Amino acid sequence: MNICSQDRSGDEFAQTSSRRRLRKCQTAVKVSTLLNGAQVRVRITQQELKLFQSRFDKRLVLTAGAIVDISQAVSRDFAPRMQRSRQAVSAQMLRDVSQSIRRQYRSAAQRVNLAEPVCVVMPVDVEHVSVYWRLPEAGADKTPVIKLSSTDVTGSVAVFFRPQAADPLPQKMDILLPAAFENRGYQVSVGWFEEDNQFHTGLESACVGPAFAKIPDGQRQTARDTMTTLNHSGQGL
C-alpha cells in the first residue's frame, strides 16, 4: 500500500465539488493515437453524457451529476458523528473546526450514540490498551471510573483510572498498563464510586489475554523497526 502520495489541501473537496461537476460536451468519443500506434477510444470531457447503470438494475439510468447529488445527500444526512483527534492547533482553529463539524454533521444520524451500552478493550502495544465505552442509562450522570483487574487466578491486582471528563460519546481512554499486568490477562470494568466509596460496576469488557510479548533487549533479532524507509533526503518513502 502506501502509494498514496498525492494529497489534497485543506477542504478542497468542499471547494471543488461543484467545479468538478462534469461539463456537457458534444463529442462522445475521441479517438487518440498512442505512441505505439494503438488507437484508443478516450473519453475526456463527455462524462456527463455517459449514463450509468447499476449492474443490478438496468432500468434505472443515472448521470454522473445525479450520482454526485445522491452521494452528497447521503453523506450529509447519514455520516456518523466522529471524534477527531486532538491536534496541536490554535484555539481559533479548534473553534473553526468545531463549527465546521457541527455545521456539517448536526443532522447526522447518531447511530453510534444511540447504541447499546458497551465496553470494548483493544490492545495497542505492549504497554497500552485503548478502551471505549457507553455507560447504561443508570450511570449516565455519574463520573466514570475505569477499573483494570487481572484475570489470573493467582495474585489478583486491580488499578483504577479516572478518564478525562466531557469527551463526547462513546468515551474512550488510552490506558498505560501498570508493570503488574505485564504478560497477564486482564479485564476492564467501567463504573463509578458510590457515596460509601464502593466501586459500582456499570459495564465489563470481555477478558483479554496477554497480548504483546515483551521481548528482553538483546533477544531481539533486529534492533530497529522497519515499517517506513527514509531516503537520503530524509524524506519518507
Next chain:
Amino acid sequence: MALADLNIVLHAHLPYVHHPEYEDFLEEAWLFEAITDCYLPLLAMLDRLQADGVAYRLTLSLSPTLITLLQSDLLQQRYWHYLLIRQQLIEAEIRRTLGQPEVQCVALHYRQQLQQCSQQYHACTGDLLAQFKHHQQSGGLCLITTAATHGFLPLLRQNAWAVRNQVRIGLDTFQQAFGFKPEGFWLPECGFYAGLEQVLVECGVRYFFVDSHALEGADEKPLKGVYAPVDCGNGVAAFARDPLCSRQVWSADEGYPGDADYREFHRDMGYELAPDYLAKFFPKDRIPSHIGLKYHRITGNTEAKQWYDPERAMQKAQQHAEDFLRQRQQHITLLSRQLGQAPIMVAPFDAELFGHWWYEGPLWLEQVLRLAASGKYALQLQSGEDYLATHDTLQTLRPADSSWGHQGAYRYWINDSNDWIYPCLHQAADDMEKLIQDLKAVHLSDVQERAVNQALRSLLLAQASDWSFMLTAGTAREYANKQLEDHLARFNYLMDGLQKNRLDARYVAALEIMDDIFPTLDFRQYE
C-alpha cells in the same frame, strides 16, 4: 548441505479508488501510477524471466480490492487516457529539454518506458489479472490473497463475524478471478492475534505470514527463530518475516532505495515546471502537484540534487542485487551452523515499493531472481507451499499478537488520529450481523435484497486499514476522512432505509455504481 530457501513475497494492494461520479479524480491516479510504475514492469520482468527459461519462484499477494480495481472497465478506460496524457507530456518534455542532454536523456528514457507500458497494456487488452494468472500457471508465480478490503483484523475482532467475512470474502473474490482458492494468505499489515489462526484454518488457508515479533514473542521459544515456519497448533503454518532481509530494502539508514544514484522520488517536476505549461496536460486546480515526472537522483543529504542517470542507476541495482544475495549467503552459513539445518528466509515487501517508490526496484528484483536461480548461491527460491510440501513436521507454538508496524504493535492503526473509527466499525458490524440473521427467512424485494448487499459492501469498505493508515501517516488525510465518512454514511443510510422500509431505488443504484466492489456478493452466504 541442503540448500537454504528464500521466499520473496510481494504484497500488492491499493485502497478502493473508484469515482465514476467525477470526470477524473485525483486519487484514481494512485492506481494508474501503480500500473505504470509497478504492475506492468513486474509483468514485463516475469515475461523476460519466462522467455529466458529462468526457474524463478516469486509469491505475489493480490488484494481483493486491487483485483476489483483492475477488473473495472471504467478504470481501464481512464487508464488509457492517463497514458495518453503522460505520453503527450513526455513528447513536450523532449522538445523542452532540447539543449539539455542530461535531462533529455531521462525524458527519452521515460518515453521508452511509456511506449513499453502502452504496448503491454494494449497486448493484454487491459487484463492484467490474466497476465498474472498466466505466470501462475507457468509455475513461476505463486498467487495468494488477503482480507476482502484489507481490514486490520486485530482491531475488528470485537465482532468475530466481521473478521471471518473479511477472510472469506477475500478468498471468494480471489477464487472468482483466478479459478482456484489460494493456499496462502497475507494478513493485512501482518496483523495477527491469538485466535485468528482458527478463522484461517476454517476458511481453508494453509499458511500465512507474520512479522518476526510474532515468533520472537511466542508462547514457546521458536527453535529455529524466524527461519522456519511454525504450526499454530491447528495445522495452519505461520512464516515469519526475516528482519535482516527486510532491513536491506526497507531501512531508513542502510536500505538500498536510499542510494545516491537512485531516482529521487520526492523531487517532482509538477512543482518546478511553469503552471501555464503544465496546464496543457493537467487541470488547473491540480497545479502544482505531484505528476510523477522526476529528473533527479537522490544525490545525498542535500537539496542540490544532480540529474538522474538511468544507466548508472541500473548498474547500481545490479550491484545491490549481488550484495543482497552475498549477504544472504553469509547469513545462511552462519544460520546453518546454529540451527543444524538450512533456513528459510522470508522477505516480504509491499509490491508498490518496486517501481513506484523505488524506481529501480523491479530491476533489482529481476536480478535477484536471476542470480538466485542461477545456482551460484547456496539457496533456492521457494514459495510457502513449496516449503510445506517437503517439510512434514513443524514446531508447534502460538505466535504473539503482532503486526509489521512500529515495535510489532498495533499503534499505527489505533491512536489519537484514528481511534474514533473503531466504535463506528464495531457498531456497524454488530448491526449488519444482526440484520442478516433477522433476514434469514424473510422474503425481500429486489431493491431490499440489493440494499442489504450494498450495506455489506459499505461496511467492508469502511473497514479497510488504508484509512487509519493514512490518518496516522498524515498523507491524503482529507481523502481518508471523506471515504470513511462516506462509507459509514452510506451504510447508515441503507440500514435506515431497510428498517423503515423507505429505500429510494435511485439511491441504491447510485451507491452500487460508486461502490462497485464484489459484484457477486450475496449476504446470505455470510450469515
